[in-house]
Amino acid sequence: MLECKNLTKSYLNKIAVDRLSLQLEPGRIYALLGPNGSGKTTFMKMVAGLVKPTTGELLYDGQPIGIYSKSRIAYMPTESYFYTYMTGVDAGKYYHDFFPDFNPDRYRQLLDTMNLDPTQKIAKMSSGMMAKLKIAVTLSRDAQLIMLDEPLNGIDIIARDKIVSTIIGSFTPEKTFILSSHLVDELEKIIDHAIFIKDGVLVMEGAAEELRMERGKSIVDLYKEIYAE
Amino acid sequence: MDFRSNIPLYLQVIADIKKKIITGQLTPGEKLPSTRELAALYQINPNTVVRVYNEMELQNLTFTKRGIGTFITEDAHRLSLLKEEMAKLLAGELVKELKDIGYTKEEFLDTVARIYDVTL
Amino acid sequence: MLNLIKYEFRKNRMVLMIIGGGLLLLQLFYMFQIFTYKEEEEFWLPMSISFLSIYALVCFFTIFILAVSNYDKELKSKSSYLIFMTPNSSYTIIFSKMLSTLFLGIATAVIITILAVSDINMLHIAIPEAESFTEMLRYILESLEIPVDKILLGALSALMIFLVYFFAIVSVVYLSITLSATFLQNSKLKGILSVALFLALTYGMGRVENLLPRLYQTPENALQAILSVLPAALFNLVVMVICIFVCGKLLEKKVSL
Known part of the structure; x- marks a missing residue:
């Protein structure tokens, strides 16, 4: 479904993603793991079409990133990206206007579940509320590839459970999820496959269960081992 | 369910369900939650649930009615075997740990006899 | 494409309303001056005409600044995600921005022209001397073969x-x-x-x-x-x-x- 070969993105004084090669299958929940600045966000942005690679190949369903891929891929960035005039309702309308797979009823439902007032201005929302809104708007799309960049950041514990449940509830064998996070323990139980990135380079990857059995430790412990200073 | 990392997740879920069957929380013939529901309940990946149900069916503990769902078996013989299996499994783990710390069979049986009635 | 253009305008709604409001106010002010014209108190009428003329230039200046600063800010801010994540080609995206500016510019030119023409007509109607003045001007120019x-x-x-x-x-x-x-x-x-x-x-x-x-x-x-x-x-x-x-x-x- 998603394939990259020697994917590289370099900036003035840094190589954000360094010859990354991956193959992602449908029907799986992938965890993209690594500390801040390891290249997770840059990778996701390249898949989302927000950043163009420096070199290497990136294909979605066999096609380069473009209009087709953008219509099937939903990306939730870490930052707040809405226009300042927008309320929750406006954000929903925007997504409805541009994405045929957006479901307004599901959106209203999700906002309700997370106790968000759709009429409130986004600019006046707390960071926690903003985080919930982003999830709501992203998961209300019936996308084929869903990439959530730090979905649990800034969210209180109770809402985290709701979000994990929503992710689980959205899952179908045709969909693929990529969750990037450094809150690994929250995700330990729901991930199928773990991808560890360090300084833009792929360090380890494999099915979560197998990694646990081979190494005799949890993904959390593996994470600590890989990224220990 | 406490998550332990050195045992595959699906086995832990199976163990939990088996426990519920033995203690009567789940009754013979009862319908189990859907894949989605169980995943949400345990907060785990739906793929893991698929494995759970597949494995349990292989062990003849459940059966699937197409389009309806997965059900606990009503086979009484199988269910009594289950209790035995679980007991052996738990005992096996305990025995291994005790052997590791050098407990003898006699010491162990003695201790068990003393604390059995006192323990809840 | 139409949706992109819609949101380009929506983004600038506040500024556009202010500019439009300003134009409306000046126009009303002018019309007020026209219909309360007294020959002895001539000051405000010419002033309002100057206001309107300067304002016309201000409008275009504003459109220019809007178009340019919006685009610059957008590429540097996270709200660019909103646009670039949508299933649109980059060409469509930049076209929509250019088209929005075109629509806005042409609409402004049209509105200003209509206002100018009707304002001049109003001048003639309300102040007959002005009309005869214009006629005289015309006559003079034509006789000079201009x-x-x-x-x-x-x-x-x-x-x-x-x-x-x-x-x-x-x-x-x-x-x-x-x-x-x-x-x-x-x-x-x-x-x-x-x-x-x-x-x-x-x-x-x-x-x-x-x-x-x-x-x-x-x-x-x-x-x-x-x-x-x-x-x-x-x-x-x-x-x-x-x-x-x-x-x-x-x-x-x-x-x-």
């Missing part, structure tokens, strides 16, 4: 040239901004380089325009008026199209939000 119609035509063609030139300049600025955000993104001098490029292109445009043939120095009729501005208009149009296409290409290949 063609009034041609002056008007000249004014109209000047307006059209201005518009096309205005849009071409906007597209050149878009190009500079786009370059800064794409091709030059890794360069430390990207600010200076993009400004330098803008100046170079504008200067180049000026030189080329001087070399263009001037078909009719003094147009005799409407057709000639149009033909005389045609080379410059076409040139500016070509510049605009090229700039926007290059922007699209750069965004498609090199964007890094």
